[in-house]
Amino acid sequence: MSSLKSLDQAPKRLIMIGGKGGVGKSTCASSIALHFAQQRKKTLIISSDPTPSLSDIFELEIGDQETPIKGVENLYGIEISSDVVLKKWKDRFGPEIYEVVSSFASVDYDFVEYIGGAPGIEEEYMLNYILELVESGQYDLVVWDTAPAGHTLRLLHLPQIFLKHLEAATKFYMNLYSYFEKLKESVKLKKGKRTLLEIISGWENLAEKVVNFIRDTQKTDFIIVTIPEALGVRQTERIIRDFDEYQLKVNHLIINYVIQKADCDFHRTRKEMQEHYIRILNTQYASRIQLIELPLLPHEIRGVERINRISEILFRP
Ligand SMILES: Nc1ncnc2c1ncn2[C@@H]1O[C@H](COP(=O)(O)OP(=O)(O)OP(=O)(O)O)[C@@H](O)[C@H]1O
Ligand SMILES: [Mg+2]
Structure with missing residues (x-):
């Protein structure tokens, strides 16, 4: 069984954790962030989940300002x-x-509200916002716990949708603009300001920059978390297909909630079912993605001590 240990040798600037709802994304993101903080890397963990859970996991109030995690340096x-x-x-x-x-x-x-309502603008800007944090040089590493259910996928589809919207808007306003240009006497255009087209092409550059950064495997690592069930396998296939399409490389696949020892019929049956799907995942992906099994622990994962236990498992030598 492999582990995330290889990340120690090839440090990244941004690690994105994706996967469907409830599979353990926040747990894994917290454990990965904790691991690197312990390696004396100044690490920021970001949750963009509408119902954030980092506060719950670390048992302290984390808001929309960067907050030091009590008891953990870096x-x-x-x-x-x-x-x-x-x-x-x-x-x-x-x-x-x-x-x-x-x-x-x-x-x-x-x-402005109308433009701000462009489809995908939030996610686009979220990426940009996170990239700014990465590039600010304040942190050695940013770990991003993405929101569940299709969020990551939408994010990938996004630059296209977004740019299409902008194109339409640009055409519309350029028509308006040229119309008013013709009536120059009545409209005094102020000099020295960026034109709308310049602003929009600025956004396009921004979008391109973001895509280039997340495509750069030297800087960005994608980790998908899944469960050993039919649903998990299907979702993983879909995510990886999408990533392929956008020339993004998934490097690690964490299979969570794996039953270790089964000592009753209930758990034996479950374990058999899980083994079936773990085999499928291995057959499909082991040649190009590192698969890491994460055991189901008897308790929920809250507080630094338990998160640390997960780090040890994920990064075992
Ligand atoms: N390996 C594990 N063993 C035991 N409990 C776990 C394990 N992994 C996660 N959990 C627990 O499962 C629950 C869901 O995990 P988590 O919040 O990390 O999932 P998530 O994918 O972030 O969910 P959401 O999609 O809602 O954000 C939590 O209570 C967590 O403590
Ligand atoms: Mg979560």
Whole structure:
């Protein structure tokens, strides 16, 4: 059985943890972050889950500000919702968009809300926000506990949807713009400001930069967490297919809740079922992805001591 040990030899800047709901993503993300913090790497764990659980796992209040995890040196946490990220986006781009557009069209500030409502803009900006944290140099490593159910997938589909929306919006506003250009006398265009097109191409560059970063296997590592059941296998297939399509490489697959010893009929039956699906996962992926089994422990994983137990298992030599 392999482990995450190889990550010690080839350190990354960003580790993304994905998988369907309830499979143990936050548990694994916390354990991975703890491991690197213990290796004296300044580590930030981010949860973008709408119902964040880091506070629960580490048993302290973590908010949308970077918070030191009590009792663990080098470990910081942040729980950020897409609302907050969207607000950051508006704070950053809103005034500029408004200023430019209102210089040639009669719009009120609601227009910024409209642009902010573009499909996928939250996730796009979330990625950008996280990348900024990674590149700020404040941390050696950022571990991202992504939200469940399709969130990661949507994120990957996103640049396309997003850019399409922007293209349509750009065309529309460029038409408006040229219309007003013709009426130049009545509209005084202020000089020295970025045009809408420049702003939008700036966003496109941003989106491209983000995609390039997450495609760079030297910097980014993807870990999928799954369960040894039909549902888990199917979901994993879907995720990996999507990743392939976007030229993103999944490096590790954690199979969680694996029953170790079965000493009653109930657990024997379950164990047999799990072994069946573990075999399928191995046959399908062992040649290109490291599979790591994580045993089902008798208790929930809360508090640094138990998270540490999971780290030891995930990073065993
Ligand atoms: N190997 C394990 N043994 C025992 N309990 C576990 C194990 N892994 C996770 N758990 C427990 O299972 C529950 C769900 O785990 P976790 O919150 O990490 O899942 P998640 O994938 O992040 O869920 P969500 O999709 O809701 O965010 C938690 O109570 C956690 O303590
Ligand atoms: Mg979670």
